[in-house]
Each structure stands twice: as C-alpha cells, then as structure tokens.
Amino acid sequence: MTVNTARRSPLTVYVALTFSALFWGSGFAVIKFGLRSVTPLQLLAGASFFAALAEVLWCAGRGRLGQLRLPANLLWPVLALGVVGQTILNGLTFLGLEWTTATNAALLYASSPVLIGLFATMFLGEAFGPRKLLGSLVGFLGVAVIITQGWAGTVQFHGVMLGNLAVFGGAVYWAVYSVATRSIAQRISAEAFTFYLLLLGAVGPMAWDWARERHFPLSGISRPGLAAMAFMGIATLTIAMNFWNWGLERIAASRVGVFSYLEPVFASLVAMTFLGERLTAASGAGAALVFAGIYFSVREPHSEMSSSHSEK
Template identity: 30%
Template sequence: MTSAQRTSIPWIPMAATALLWGSAFTAIQVALPDYSPAAIALLRMAITVVVLLPCLFLGRIGRLRRADVLRMAAFGLTGMTAYQVLLCAGEESVDAGTAAMLIAASPVFTTVLGMAFLGDRPGPRGLAGLGVALTGALTVAVTSGGGSGSLMGALMVLGAAATQATSFALQKPLLKRYSGAECVFYGSLFGMLPLLPLSPGVVGQVAAAGGHRTLAVLWLGLGCTAMAFWTWSRTLRATTASAASLVLYAVPVAALLLDAAFLGNLPALNAVGGGLLVLAGVAVATVRGAAPRRVRVKGAERAESSAVKRELVGGRR
C-alpha cells in the first residue's frame, strides 16, 4: 500500500459509520414507548453477542485470558450496562439530537479521569478546551431542562457520557491484547449479566411491543453495533487515525438530522449552540497542535499508527 493510499480519506465508510452511530439515538426514541431502558440495553447487547458468536467459533474472536476477566467485566459494566441504561433513561425526556450532543462531551470526562488517576497533563490548550466543552454541555443540559426535555434526563445522559469515559480508561490496556470486536463481544457478554434477572419481563415487552418498536431494538444491535463496527474498522484500515476521528464529530450532526427527519424533533437554538461549544472544546482539548514526526523505519511507523488506531477502535460501540 502506497503512502497516498494510506492517507486517502474513505468518505463512504466514514459517512456510514457516522449515520449508523447517529441513528442509535433516534432508534432508542422509537423503541422507548414499548420498551424500558433496561430492556433496550439487554436486548441490544444480546443481539450483538448473537451476531458476533460465529466469529468466536471461527477463531476470529480469541479466548479471554483469566488475568483480564475482571478488567473486561468492569469495562462491560460501565461501557455497556451503565452507559446504555443511563442513555436510554435520559432519552425518555431528552430528544435524540440533544442526547447526542451531550454524549459528545465524553472525551472531556476521559481527559479528566486521565488527570485524576493517570497523571495526565493536558496543558493550557487542553484545559481551555475542557472549559469550553463543559460550558457547552451545561448549556445543553440547562436548555433541555427548560425546554424539550427534563434537566434530570439531561443529567442522566451526561452520566452516560461519564460512564463511557470510564469504560474507555478501563478498555485502553485491553486494546493492547484484544481487537475491537473482542472487546465489544466480551464487554456485551459481561454487560448482560446484571440485567438477565429482568429477562422474563423483557420477553413480555417483546410480545406486547409494536413491530416498528421491536425493529428499532433490532437495529440497535445489528446496525448501530455490528454493522457500525465493520464500517468503523474499514475506516481505520483505510486512513490515518486523525482523519478517522472526524467521524466522532459527525455523529451528533447525523443524530440531529435523523431526529428531525424521522421524528420531527428540532432542538432549541441554545442547545445547538451548546453542542457546537462541546465539539469545539473537545477538538481543542484532544487535537495535538503539531503533527507527529514521521518515522523512517516502515515497521516502526506502522506500529505507531496501529497503536493510535487501537485506541480509536474502542471509541464507540
């Protein structure tokens, strides 16, 4: 593969990934009238596990090492169980586009956790970006509380962003030994466990739900998780990590457009302004000021690129 091929931007898989991830927020809204937040979370993880199970039998997903069981379980409980339940509960009173803008603040929480527990030092630029992003998130939350949704719902979505950030910190060492598919599979498997006692009630909800509500839940597992992982992996293989990260900024935009197109929801202008502040702050806090130095040794260059991409693989699910 030539250098030009490596740095070309694969617009189709990038756009597909943004649309698939963005559609999750709208799909949750469609499913919620007939399904509880816990039921949506359990069914989404169960569908993901079933879809990826053949990969386990075919050897595409390796066995989980005993030494990594506790960390993988913690990743699943935070990034799968807590994140999805809180997000779904928040979307009971917050529209999909607003929820997507609040989730976009997740990198802020990741940076804060790195400062608190890993000794990371973001520097003046990073701190300024964090301040801008947090201001935007608070603007969105307060606007939601006084308009289309409740403040409690907005706080739940922010809680989902914080749990997602926690899962990123737990997942980072795992990505040195496991692929993104393996983390999604085992994380979903562990994430299902605390919700399994609710299975009888979930079966009852499936039986009573409208067909389009159930299709929305199926889409969450098939489209927003399994298919999105495939398009995201293609994106990472075809371009640089910095170019691939543009997808993360497109997700709230996709969610806003899909929410307006399918559900007719239009967020307040203040909420949109707050969302733009979140994205701007995240960009300032996370994008490095200088481009990384090119490494002459091809093997080392590939290793450096792979390390960055492994961190991005677990960015969304």
C-alpha cells in the same frame, strides 16, 4: 501489506467509518422511537440480545471464534467489564431519552473527547496544557447550556433537565470507562474486547427483564419495538463498533476520531426528519461551545503538526 493497501485506497475505510457514525447517530432517534412502545429496560434487554447474537454471527462468519481466547490474567477483569460496560452506558442513555430529545443526547455525547482528555490527565498522568484547559472549560460551558437550556437560574430536576443529566451521566461514565480500560484494551485485540463486551453485556439486562416480566425479553413486543431493538443491537452496537475497530487498524487514530464529529450531525438530521425535533437556540449555542472545546482539546501544537506533515 494491509497497511500499504489501506493507504493507497482509503475510500472503503472512510465509508465504513461514516456508516459507524451514521449508525451511532441514528441510534439516538431509534431509541426515542422505540420508547414509544417499550420501556427502557425492555429496549435495553432486547437490543443487548440482538447485539450478542449479531456479534457471535459476525465473528463466526469471519472465522474468528477460535481466536478470541483471553490470557488467564485478563479473564476475570474482562468478564467483569463486559457485564457492566454497555449495560450502565446504555441504561443511562435509554433512561435519559425518555425525557430529553435525541438531538440533545447526541450533542451531550459529543463532549466525550473533552471528558476523555480530562480523565486521562487525572488517572493516567497525560499532559494537560493550556489548550486542554481552555477546551475543557469551553466544552463544559457548552454542556451546561445544553443541559439547562439556557435557564441556569431556574434549574429544576425533572423533565428535559433530568433526561439531559442522565445522558450526560452516561457520557461521563463512558469516558471514565474508556480511560480505565485502556491498558486492558491494549493487551487484547479490539475484536476480542468487542466480542466480550457485547456478549456479556446482554447478561444483566436480559436477567433483570426476565426477573421483572417472567418471560423472554422479545415476547409480546410490538413490531416497532422489535425493529428498534434489532436496529440498536445489530447496526448501532455490532456493525458500528466492528467497522470502527476495523478502521482503527488501517488508518491513524487521529484521522479516525474526526469521523466521530459526524455522529451528532447524523443524529440531528435523523431526529428532525423522522421525529419532528427542532434544534433549540440553547442547544445550538451549546453545540457550538462543545465543538469549540473539542477543537482546543485535541488540536496539536503548530510545531508538532508541521513535523507530522513533513514526515508524510
């Protein structure tokens, strides 16, 4: 019944997925804004705290806390993945955004579909045909243009370049993580996986911040810093991830994936509007190459598309 209802009235699903992309894209600008008043570690700890709290309230409000029990054979793997999953990803992103722009960061993360396709071939044995090869080459060329800003001959590992490398390291890490955890994610509900990812993801940053500062992560933080932490934890992490998972339950994954292309668009618009960023010629050219790479990587053969359309 649920699937049929979703097919008859998909507008609500599309709105939820659009908000996911909006919250994720806006998150890059919010991180950049937050780093004006707090350190990357403080922002990471605070955002993780708000995310864990919001996720518990989300599941409790939906009456799902009793349905989050893990199978015994998956307990320790999920706990371990929960501790490191968001911590490393967000840590590299927050660190990189100290030096690079929100626009560059979003464009680098836009290469994730290409990276995931490549690692799925390497680790899961998925098919890697000529289109995926072309897509990977074009996509990585775009990433190189964004990272070096078109000056590959005079690469210097500091400033914007260092920030771009840290952010791209986060994108690579998340692609590997997504592929490596695919078998586990398929054996438990998306809601349970998200719950442990966000709840346990707060442990490391908060403990690290406590060890360095000797006080609760939110103590002594300015209102702009707290606002950035709250937005990141509640909107970018909790709401966006749950909306995305909800959408995946109701429409085909290939249709859901299209909404991820809105993320760098929203990121650029928000960063340009509120942070005064400007899209450089190199970033624009790199973005075009990245999206061309995504197109070649995910495009289905014509015969398969025709078959799919005829079945509908």
